[in-house]
Amino acid sequence: MLRVEHYSKTYPGGKKAVDNLTLHVQPGEIYGFIGHNGAGKTTTLRAVAGVMDFTEGTITIDGHDIKKDPVGAKRVTAFLPDNPDLYEFMKGIDYLNFIADLYDIPAGQRTADIGKYAGAFELTGNLGSPIGSYSHGMRQKLALISAFIRRPRLLILDEPFVGLDPAAAHLMKGYLAELCQGGSAVFFSTHVLEVAEKLCHKIAIIKHGRLVKSGPTAELVGDSSLEDVFLELEGEK
Amino acid sequence: MKKFLTLLKVSIQSMLLSSTNSRGRGRKKAATGLGAVVVIAGLGLYLSGFYSYMLMQALAPSHMEILVFIFMGMAALVGGLLFTTFAVKGVVFGGKDNDLLLSMPVSSTLLMASRVTAIYLENLLFSAFVLLPAGVVCTILTQSGVGHSLLFWARLVIAALTLPLLDTALSVLLGALVAFLSARVSKGALGQNIVTGLFLVVVFYFSFHLNRMISGLAANAAGIKDSLNWAAPLLWMGEGILGDWGLLLAFAACCVIPFALVVFGLGRVYRQAVTAFAARSAQSNYKLSAQSASSQKKALLRKEAQRFFGTPMYFWNAGLGLIMLLAGGAASLVMREKLLAFVGMEGFPLLPMAAAVICFCLCTCPIAAPSVSLEGKYLWILREAPMPGSTLLWVKVGFQLLLTLPCTVIAGACISIALGFHLWQGATLLIATLLFAVGHALFGMLMGLTFPKLDAVNETVIIKQSLAATLAMFVPMAALAAAGGLYWLGSQMTGWAALALPLLLFALLTAVCAAVLSKHGPVMLQAL
Numbered sequence: 001m002l003r004v005e006h007y008s009k010t011y012p013g014g015k016k017a018v019d020n021l022t023l024h025v026q027p028g029e030i031y032g033f034i035g036h037n038g039a040g041k042t043t044t045l046r047a048v049a050g051v052m053d054f055t056e057g058t059i060t061i062d063g064h065d066i067k068k069d070p071v072g073a074k075r076v077t078a079f080l081p082d083n084p085d086l087y088e089f090m091k092g093i094d095y096l097n098f099i100a101d102l103y104d105i106p107a108g109q110r111t112a113d114i115g116k117y118a119g120a121f122e123l124t125g126n127l128g129s130p131i132g133s134y135s136h137g138m139r140q141k142l143a144l145i146s147a148f149i150r151r152p153r154l155l156i157l158d159e160p161f162v163g164l165d166p167a168a169a170h171l172m173k174g175y176l177a178e179l180c181q182g183g184s185a186v187f188f189s190t191h192v193l194e195v196a197e198k199l200c201h202k203i204a205i206i207k208h209g210r211l212v213k214s215g216p217t218a219e220l221v222g223d224s225s226l227e228d229v230f231l232e233l234e235g236e237k
Numbered sequence: 238m239k240k241f242l243t244l245l246k247v248s249i250q251s252m253l254l255s256s257t258n259s260r261g262r263g264r265k266k267a268a269t270g271l272g273a274v275v276v277i278a279g280l281g282l283y284l285s286g287f288y289s290y291m292l293m294q295a296l297a298p299s300h301m302e303i304l305v306f307i308f309m310g311m312a313a314l315v316g317g318l319l320f321t322t323f324a325v326k327g328v329v330f331g332g333k334d335n336d337l338l339l340s341m342p343v344s345s346t347l348l349m350a351s352r353v354t355a356i357y358l359e360n361l362l363f364s365a366f367v368l369l370p371a372g373v374v375c376t377i378l379t380q381s382g383v384g385h386s387l388l389f390w391a392r393l394v395i396a397a398l399t400l401p402l403l404d405t406a407l408s409v410l411l412g413a414l415v416a417f418l419s420a421r422v423s424k425g426a427l428g429q430n431i432v433t434g435l436f437l438v439v440v441f442y443f444s445f446h447l448n449r450m451i452s453g454l455a456a457n458a459a460g461i462k463d464s465l466n467w468a469a470p471l472l473w474m475g476e477g478i479l480g481d482w483g484l485l486l487a488f489a490a491c492c493v494i495p496f497a498l499v500v501f502g503l504g505r506v507y508r509q510a511v512t513a514f515a516a517r518s519a520q521s522n523y524k525l526s527a528q529s530a531s532s533q534k535k536a537l538l539r540k541e542a543q544r545f546f547g548t549p550m551y552f553w554n555a556g557l558g559l560i561m562l563l564a565g566g567a568a569s570l571v572m573r574e575k576l577l578a579f580v581g582m583e584g585f586p587l588l589p590m591a592a593a594v595i596c597f598c599l600c601t602c603p604i605a606a607p608s609v610s611l612e613g614k615y616l617w618i619l620r621e622a623p624m625p626g627s628t629l630l631w632v633k634v635g636f637q638l639l640l641t642l643p644c645t646v647i648a649g650a651c652i653s654i655a656l657g658f659h660l661w662q663g664a665t666l667l668i669a670t671l672l673f674a675v676g677h678a679l680f681g682m683l684m685g686l687t688f689p690k691l692d693a694v695n696e697t698v699i700i701k702q703s704l705a706a707t708l709a710m711f712v713p714m715a716a717l718a719a720a721g722g723l724y725w726l727g728s729q730m731t732g733w734a735a736l737a738l739p740l741l742l743f744a745l746l747t748a749v750c751a752a753v754l755s756k757h758g759p760v761m762l763q764a765l
Contacts (some may be wrong), residue, residue, distance in 0.1 A: 051620040053763060075623035085614040087540070089547040101536030102622045111528045118525065128523030155303055 001185040007057030032200035040209040041189040049079035078152035082159040084143035090130035157188035191200040197226040244351035247507040286370040303475035314369040317360040317404035324414020327697035346504030360401035360758040402496035416514040541636040558601035566651030606709035609685035626759035637678040676747035681709035
């Protein structure tokens, strides 16, 4: 589903944020991406989502090269940044329809999916209000709904649990699993190691822009815990 | 005091950086910011110097120089109000750093004072550009010698420093009203648009009233001065500049006291005001019904329309020219007789003048230019969307054209009918103005991409002060002036050349902008 091959990103000024990263996410997988602050997680996710340009390596989503066929790649992808800013002058329902229009989602399908996800996240009643009046958590839920209604083949999430209440976080985990059961894949970054350990089929750990360990969660963790593995790799233990 | 200066420095930095290219570095960044200030200053000085000269020429012989300072003071006051009232909502009450600064160990009065002082500095710039050229003109043209002493300049500087205090006090009060209405009225943008519209009607009525007074100045200067009792503080300012220290002190008190009252009065409730103006709670009574689908381009156009009509600052700053086009077209039909009498003189170049008026109105509509910067923190939404970058750019250009082209056609048709143009003249007018409208939209888009300001602290700085919006307004005016020059050059040769040369210029500039935008636009967008 997602193939990142020898991807590197160097910022103006010469700082190498990511160095020769290679990882593959298979259909049906939830793939966790963890690392310390500034390790290169967000830079990688933004490049995968086609939001940020890069010079070295290739990124392919469902057979579409993000550089050569960005529109094709984005059509099967949904991306949520760590702090999704949504148009404050729009009402919630207008934003969902805007996204649905950009992704050519038929009217019947969008009505059903908005009803399903907005109902589950208890946001239906608020959809008529301007996004400017939403709390942080409500915006996060709206952004998640806008991602789920796209029925993406690859869902890319940057710190998706920040700002969500426990019930919404639980709900989201259920929907991620549901998405993967349908053959899609999820690639997300998180600092919540307990969640990553329980939720992810595979995990990659990045340090100073370089992949230091990756593989199936069970193999990676072994008899230890993900927290122990992570801290050991970070040299904190 | 140290805290106040630190806060003021932050406000001023934010204001100054608003004019710069957010991607620029070092010298380029400083140069672009300086360029914007130079453009605004140059235009302000020119307009002020020109009108002061005209007035002083008419009034100096009858020793009524005082009226020049009164009228220029009024111009500075009204101009400053127009310039800063709608900035107050963003700069004083709606800063994105409100939470950060209000949580710090500084009094809310101090914070409010630092932000109001930033507004004062904007007004001071306006006041200086208007009053100081009047002083220069007075020094050169006066026949009573009032402008020839250092004390005159000292008094003028005192007036130029104190007048913006009154301006600031009024604009903060009006801005607070606008912010309050935005937060409290359920259709916030509509309510704010209505208030803004009424405000502009009052300003325009006042301006026309002033124009009538100025036109009768030379004949009855003393009578007009006597009739200005309603503007007593400005009368005192005029008397003060010309030598009456007592009245200058009274004028200064009229400016300082309201300013102090506003700063300390609103400062005491600043925290409450910021909270109240920002508090909008989401309603929870929406019932989901069947949704309808539309195309990508329609969705993007609808978004642009929602932002334009739903952001009063954007609508009134970039859309006023459209209203002027429609109102001007209608007025030309309604007041046809007066218009014909005014322009009926022999040899008056009606067709180019009509085209120039329409094109000037179009110049004041930089709708596409700030639209890239307005995406700001929302740009990720469009970047991750499955569409080529060129679609977004052409939709933004198309949105401006969707608004400007119909208004141009209506205004052109009305003016053609009112002035009794032949069919070929009407067609020429429409072709020239439509070409200009297309070129203006394309150029504005290029400016938006070249001088983006994606990290602005609020929308005000993008719409009112960004380099992209400034250049999108004034560079086309320069092109218009060049077209005027070509018309004159052509008229020295043959009749058709006079019309063909400006048309060729517009066509050439439009084609160049279209080619550059097509070739480099998507890359520039990707690089943001």
